[in-house]
Amino acid sequence: MTVFSCNELIKQYKLPDHVITAVNRVSFSVNKGEFVAIMGESGSGKSTLLHLCAGLDTPASGSVTLLGKSLFQMKPNELCRFRGKHMGIVFQDHRLVPYLTALENILLPLSAAGRDIANHEERLKHLVDRLSLGDRLHHLPRELSGGQQQRVALARALIHFPMILFADEPTGNLDRESADRVSSLLCELQKEEGTAQATVVVTHDERLAARADRVFLMKEGELSPLR
Secondary structure, eight states: OEEEEEEEEEEEEEOSSOEEEEEEEEEEEEETTOEEEEEOOTTSSHHHHHHHHTTSSOOSEEEEEETTEEGGGSOHHHHHHHHHHHEEEEOTTOOOOTTSOHHHHHHHHHHHTTOOGGGGHHHHHHHHHHTTOTTTTTSOGGGSOHHHHHHHHHHHHHTTOOSEEEEESTTTTSOHHHHHHHHHHHHHHHHHTTTSOEEEEEOSOHHHHTTSSEEEEEETTEEEEOO
């Protein structure tokens, strides 16, 4: 079953003397429970593509469909609610709220959506245990290491049982040991979701990409399958 698809996505940036095509007619789909990795050099358009797929940016043309609904046909408030309900997003720079504790950051998607946190206590305990965050929950982001911050960001992205997880260079700013740990946890948690959650990861990390069901290469804005 196809959960997500994009079709003929184009994203361009106009400069004074020329136009940069960051994403050039990209089409691909992701099935239920599938783990997809997108690799490529810096500046190839990977992060721009991921932002388009998550509805965080708007293309010049093309479409993105999740669970049969077209993201770019939604009104901004509707898209925000839909994204908050069905997507999890992990950014390379974590994007934790600096004045909230780790626990408050993890629970943020539930609070923003007006969901009853009490109904997610079992989910919270599971993620905290798997991500080894039990002794860091009441610390602010500045009191956490890079690996700990990324694990908090991962817990935040998964707390509400998203249908699809988008992760942008989730191991990019980490040392090798922390990167391997986050990579393993990401893959293990994805498998624990059974067949429900799909995952799309943008990465330079060949070890992480090796765990994916399918791998794509992004080059000069164009996407092609590697395996």
